Amino acid sequence: MSGDRAARPRQQAAVPTIFGINSSIAATLVLISSIIFTLIAYPDSFSLSWNEGRGGFIFAMAFIAAELIGIRQPISKKRFLAAAALAAITIGYFAALPYGLHDSIRDAGLKYGVRSEVIGSWMFMWDFAIMAIFVGVSLAVLFGNKWYKIAPAGAIYLAGSAVILSLDAFFPFDTLGPLQIIVPTYLQIDQAVVRFIDANILDIGKGVVATAKGNLLVLGGLHGPFALQVFWPSAGVHSMIIYTLVMLAFLLKMEIPLKRKLIYFAIGTLGTVSVNIIRIISLTMYALVVTTNVREWEAFHSVAGEIMFLPWLGIYLGIVMYVEGKRLRRLREQQASATPAST
Numbered sequence: 001m002s003g004d005r006a007a008r009p010r011q012q013a014a015v016p017t018i019f020g021i022n023s024s025i026a027a028t029l030v031l032i033s034s035i036i037f038t039l040i041a042y043p044d045s046f047s048l049s050w051n052e053g054r055g056g057f058i059f060a061m062a063f064i065a066a067e068l069i070g071i072r073q074p075i076s077k078k079r080f081l082a083a084a085a086l087a088a089i090t091i092g093y094f095a096a097l098p099y100g101l102h103d104s105i106r107d108a109g110l111k112y113g114v115r116s117e118v119i120g121s122w123m124f125m126w127d128f129a130i131m132a133i134f135v136g137v138s139l140a141v142l143f144g145n146k147w148y149k150i151a152p153a154g155a156i157y158l159a160g161s162a163v164i165l166s167l168d169a170f171f172p173f174d175t176l177g178p179l180q181i182i183v184p185t186y187l188q189i190d191q192a193v194v195r196f197i198d199a200n201i202l203d204i205g206k207g208v209v210a211t212a213k214g215n216l217l218v219l220g221g222l223h224g225p226f227a228l229q230v231f232w233p234s235a236g237v238h239s240m241i242i243y244t245l246v247m248l249a250f251l252l253k254m255e256i257p258l259k260r261k262l263i264y265f266a267i268g269t270l271g272t273v274s275v276n277i278i279r280i281i282s283l284t285m286y287a288l289v290v291t292t293n294v295r296e297w298e299a300f301h302s303v304a305g306e307i308m309f310l311p312w313l314g315i316y317l318g319i320v321m322y323v324e325g326k327r328l329r330r331l332r333e334q335q336a337s338a339t340p341a342s343t
Contacts, residue, residue: 016074023075027142028068030083031135031154032061034090038127041094052120052302054127056161059310060154063246064135066318067151075142083138090134094127109169118172125165132158152249153317160245164238172231179232180215186235187212190280194288204288221288226297228287234301236276239309243272250317256324264320275312279304 016023035057039046047053093101102123109122136155139147167179191212198209205221212218217228232238247268251261286300 016072018075018077018080023073024068024071026080027073027075027083028065030080030087030142031064031068031138033087034094034131034134035061037091038094042097047303052124054124056128056157056310057131059314060131060135060158062314063157064151064154067153071150073143073150079142082141086134086138086141090130093130114169115172118169121165121172122169125162125169128158128162128165132162148249149253152253153246156245156249157242160242164233164241168233168238179237182237183215183230183232183235184212186277186280187215187217187230189277190217190284193281194284197285204285209288210284217284219284219287221292223287223290223292226287226292228283230280234280234283236272236279236309239276240269240272243268243309243313246313246317250320254320254324268316268320271312271316272309275308279308282308 018026038054038057042054045054046058047055105123105126106119109119110116114122132155135158136147139151139155143150171179191210194204194210195208198204205219207220209221210217210219215230217230219226219228247265251265254261282304283297283301287297290300291297
């Protein structure tokens with residue numbers, strides 16, 4: 001009996017393994033091992049404040065896992081063991097911190113002119129820098145010189161965080177003028193929104209509830225007067241820098257037209273700016289409506305930025321990956337349907 005017959009589908013390639021473990025899972029585990037160690041050894045240091053803890057390690061771990069789990073990239077035992085050795089060295093650094101290394105780093109910062117008010121940024125800068133070097137070098141060991149097309153986001157996020165912390169350590173408050181440029185604009189937007197809320201939605205104070213001038217915001221809310229002096233980190237400049245680095249890393253590895261990359265980057269930039277403005281408005285409303293107690297307000301301030309920015313970044317990147325994955329599958333289906341069946 002003759003006739004056309006569709007070709008048999010190609011046999012699915014076997015999932016590469018190493019030591020009996022899926023290679024992508026094994027690579028993920030070795031890369032996040034140092035983060036897991038610090039989480040177990042120093043759980044109290046994992047606060048969400050961007051410059052007061054290691055909370056950023058959690059998001060770096062999420063980036064690493066999101067990019068590596070599921071990839072079909074074979075890894076040799078020699079490369080894996082080399083990465084494991086690097087992980088052991090990195091764990092050794094974190095293990096040594098309570099035994100004099102922590103104090104040595106602190107003393108070195110003070111010696112090089114870091115102000116005591118921001119010495120925490122200097123000390124956590126080294127943690128992020130060490131982790132960034134470890135992740136970047138380990139990826140290069142595992143996947144060769146094309147590692148940046150496989151899983152760059154975690155290393156770039158860690159390196160970007162280290163850069164921001166170094167800027168905060170050496171140029172705190174408003175000493176780095178160019179990064180302060182956006183602050184007055186943000187505060188003017190905040191003033192307009194808060195006044196609109198007071199006039200049309202909710203009574204949040206007597207008289208003029210918010211007055212912005214330069215980087216100073218004076219509030220008069222339900223609990224009395226409150227003044228804010230806003231510097232570039234609190235305005236979300238650090239989140240914009242980190243967004244730019246991470247987004248560029250994702251777009252670099254994605255094989256999509258340049259026009260689509262620019263559109264995704266522009267949308268993400270607008271979203272990040274919006275998140276920063278919402279953060280400042282939320283801090284303002286907290287002082288106007290909830291409390292003017294400085295300690296309580298500082299506690300909210302220390303976590304508000306990361307609570308909003310990092311989930312936004314993760315969700316947006318997830319949406320981009322989902323949309324492009326769906327588009328790629330549709331293109332493949334169209335190509336397959338256009339290919340004539342074999343006889």
